[in-house]
Every structure is written in C-alpha cells, then in structure tokens.
Amino acid sequence: MTQTKQTARSKRIYWIGAVVLVVLVFFIARSLTRQRLPVRVATVTREDLTSVLSTNGKVEPLNTWEAHSPITGQVTSVLVTEGESVPAGKLLMTLDDTDAKAQLATATSSLKGAEANLKMLEQGGTQEELQSLKNDTSHARTEQQNAISGLATVERLQKSGAASEAEVLAAQQRLSNANRTLTELSQRKTARYSSTEIERAEALVADARAGYAAAKKNLQECQVISPYAGTVYSLSSTRTEFVEQGKLLLQVADLSDLQVRAYFDEPEIGRLQAGQSARITWDAKPGREWKGEIVRLPSNVILYGTRNVGEAIVSIDQDEGDLLPNTNVTVAIQIAKLSNVLVIPREALRTEKGQNYVYRLKGDYLVKTPITVSAITLTKVAVSSGLNEKDVVALSTFEGQTPPENVPVKAVP
Numbered sequence: 001m002t003q004t005k006q007t008a009r010s011k012r013i014y015w016i017g018a019v020v021l022v023v024l025v026f027f028i029a030r031s032l033t034r035q036r037l038p039v040r041v042a043t044v045t046r047e048d049l050t051s052v053l054s055t056n057g058k059v060e061p062l063n064t065w066e067a068h069s070p071i072t073g074q075v076t077s078v079l080v081t082e083g084e085s086v087p088a089g090k091l092l093m094t095l096d097d098t099d100a101k102a103q104l105a106t107a108t109s110s111l112k113g114a115e116a117n118l119k120m121l122e123q124g125g126t127q128e129e130l131q132s133l134k135n136d137t138s139h140a141r142t143e144q145q146n147a148i149s150g151l152a153t154v155e156r157l158q159k160s161g162a163a164s165e166a167e168v169l170a171a172q173q174r175l176s177n178a179n180r181t182l183t184e185l186s187q188r189k190t191a192r193y194s195s196t197e198i199e200r201a202e203a204l205v206a207d208a209r210a211g212y213a214a215a216k217k218n219l220q221e222c223q224v225i226s227p228y229a230g231t232v233y234s235l236s237s238t239r240t241e242f243v244e245q246g247k248l249l250l251q252v253a254d255l256s257d258l259q260v261r262a263y264f265d266e267p268e269i270g271r272l273q274a275g276q277s278a279r280i281t282w283d284a285k286p287g288r289e290w291k292g293e294i295v296r297l298p299s300n301v302i303l304y305g306t307r308n309v310g311e312a313i314v315s316i317d318q319d320e321g322d323l324l325p326n327t328n329v330t331v332a333i334q335i336a337k338l339s340n341v342l343v344i345p346r347e348a349l350r351t352e353k354g355q356n357y358v359y360r361l362k363g364d365y366l367v368k369t370p371i372t373v374s375a376i377t378l379t380k381v382a383v384s385s386g387l388n389e390k391d392v393v394a395l396s397t398f399e400g401q402t403p404p405e406n407v408p409v410k411a412v413p
Contacts, residue, residue: 036410040395041361047343049382051335051375053271057262057280057314059327061253065228067093069243070221071100082235086252088228093237093249097222100215107208107215114208118201140182147175230254233325251325258316258323260292262331263309269298271335278314279332282323290323292316294333336375342383348393349373349381359394360387364408366394 157163234251298310371386
C-alpha cells in the first residue's frame with residue numbers, strides 16, 4: 001500500500017515537473033519571439049537594369065516664323081485658317097497701310113533733303129552760291145592780269161624816268177591785293193565747309209536712309225507673306241481687329257521638324273549627356289510615343305515656377321506630324337543601361353552625408369553596410385560594390401523606422 005502511494009506520488013511529481021517545464025519553455029520562447037523586431041527584407045539579385053530620368057517639357061518648332069504687326073492699325077483681311085498648310089510666298093493677312101504709306105513718303109522726303117544738303121556741302125555751296133563764286137573768281141583773275149600788266153608798264157616807265165617810285169609801289173600793291181583776293185576765292189571753293197560740318201551732314205544722310213528703309217519695310221510687312229512652306233499653327237488676330245505695333249499676328253512652322261525643351265531639376269543636370277536617347281509621351285495620345293535624343297545640354301540654371309531647372313533640347317523623330325507645338329509632354333531620358341548587375345529595391349537604399357549604405361541581415365542582426373551605387377531607377381538600385389548576390393537587406397520595419405543594429409530581428413518577406 002505504501003509502495004503504491006509512493007509510485008502515485010512520483011507520477012504526480014513527474015507530471016507537475018513536465019507541466020512546469022512546458023510552461024517555462026512556452027514563456028521563454030514567447031519572450032524571445034517578442035524581443036525580435038519584425039523587418040521587411042529583400043534578396044539581392046542579378047538583373048539587367050535601365051536607368052531612366054523623367055521630367056516635363058514643351059514641344060516647339062525647330063524653325064518657326066512669327067509675324068508681328070509693323071504698325072498700329074487695323075487688320076483688313078485674314079486669308080488663312082489655323083492649322084492650314086501654306087506654300088512659300090502665300091499672302092496670309094493684310095493690314096491697313098495708309099499710315100505706312102504716309103510714313104514712307106515722309107522718310108523719302110527727309111532722305112532727299114539730307115542727300116541734297118550733303119551734296120551742297122561737298123561741292124562748296126548751292127548752285128547760286130557757286131555761280132557767284134565763279135563770277136567773282138573770273139573778275140579776280142582779270143584784275144590780277146591787269147595788275148601784272150600795269151606793274152610792268154610802270155616799271156618800264158620808271159627806268160626812263162617817266163614814273164616815280166611811288167607809282168611803282170602802288171602798282172605792286174594792286175597786284176598783291178589781286179593775288180590775295182584770288183587766293184581767298186580759291187579757298188572758299190575748296191574749304192568753305194569744315195570736315196565736322198560734312199561729317200554731320202553724312203550722319204544725317206545715314207539716319208535718313210535708315211528711316212527710309214524702316215518705313216519701306218513696314219509698308220511691305222503690311223502684306224503678311226509666308227517666307228517658307230509650313231503650317232499656320234497659331235492665328236492670333238482676326239479681320240477688322242485693331243492691333244498695336246509689335247502684336248503677334250500668326251505663327252508658321254514646319255511641323256515635321258520639332259524639338260522638345262525639357263526641364264531638368266538642378267541636381268539631375270550632371271547625369272545628362274548629349275546623345276542620350278529619349279522617349280516622349282503626350283497625354284492627349286495615350287499609348288503613342290516618340291523617340292529622340294539630347295542634342296543640347298543645359299547652359300545655365302533658371303527659375304521655372306518653384307523649381308531651379310536646366311533647359312535641355314531634345315530632338316524628335318516624327319514622321320506623321322501628329323505632335324503639335326506648345327504641347328506639354330513627358331520626357332524620359334535613358335541615363336544608363338546595365339547588364340547582369342546586382343540589384344536591390346530602392347526602398348533599401350539609405351544615404352547619410354553623401355555615403356550610400358544598406359542594412360544587411362547577418363544571422364539575426366542587421367549590419368550597416370556601405371555600398372557603391374552605379375545607377376538608380378524609380379524602383380531599383382544597381383550596386384557595384386558592397387554586396388553579394390543572395391545577400392538579404394532590410395527594407396523597413398512595419399512602423400517605418402530605421403532598424404537598429406543591436407536588436408535581434410525577424411525577417412518578414
């Protein structure tokens with residue numbers, strides 16, 4: 001009986017011990033599980049990666065012609081419609097040229113007056129003044145000849161005692177006066193006006209010619225004629241409209257020869273190179289895309305809205321002519337195309353003081369690991385050093401916080 005009781009007691013102790021052990025194991029396991037921080041992870045893989053840089057841009061004609069009103073006046077006729085294809089030399093629009101004709105007449109008169117004044121100065125005076133000078137010169141020469149003859153006669157008479165010394169001096173003075181008068185008349189003919197006066201007259205002629213050319217051009221531009229074949233893609237004025245001088249009237253361009261002015265944020269400019277391929281899309285034509293390449297890199301940085309951007313020029317390969325000027329498009333530039341490179345999700349990449357790094361899973365802990373990045377896309381990062389294929393890197397915790405290095409973690413796919 002006593003042995004039976006001892007056996008039963010031993011069994012109870014055994015079962016109690018077993019239960020206690022199970023409970024201890026349960027709580028220890030639960031405690032360890034609670035201390036491990038759940039972290040989303042991803043595996044490093046090898047892939048082909050294309051790095052693309054996207055931005056917005058505006059389509060513009062490579063060569064465009066704009067007609068601006070040469071005068072302030074009224075539009076008398078509009079002979080085309082927007083979107084119409086026109087040949088070179090076609091009359092597109094006319095303006096009231098009444099004032100332009102009056103301005104040309106005034107400019108013509110001013111030019112003739114300036115040219116006549118310059119000619120008068122260059123030849124020494126007016127026709128009347130020149131005729132008077134000619135007559136005076138003729139009279140002076142006659143007086144000179146008479147004075148020479150008179151002096152010779154008096155000197156001959158003096159030798160025979162028939163003329164006095166005073167008479168000879170008087171004859172000599174007469175000849176000197178005649179010579180001086182003739183010299184003065186000659187100077188009046190050749191240097192009546194100074195070089196400064198002539199230069200001023202030449203400047204007036206130049207100004208008058210410029211005014212005449214401008215007035216003539218204004219009159220011609222009252223007839224708006226297309227300089228080359230193209231499409232009237234913008235028509236800004238209507239018939240009978242009163243327009244100010246300089247107002248844009250219309251625009252003509254060859255729509256098969258367009259380009260895109262693409263706006264890249266300042267930090268991205270350094271990644272651009274001439275010749276990089278581009279893909280252009282337009283929301284108005286979903287599923288349609290155009291190809292091109294960078295033909296001119298940004299030359300400076302400007303303020304575009306709230307962004308500091310550089311303007312790059314992108315060519316467009318367009319055969320159908322269905323992309324229109326002034327449309328807003330999306331431009332995707334292929335920055336790099338890499339084959340068989342190590343790739344991690346972009347979410348795993350972290351940067352501190354210019355150094356790129358990731359948290360790599362080593363056992364149950366995360367290790368901060370510096371890496372070298374060769375390309376970045378919207379969703380992936382190409383790694384050139386610091387990681388190996390099949391390494392596991394942390395993405396984030398469920399709480400979105402940076403995972404600590406000294407706390408055990410639990411990998412969550």
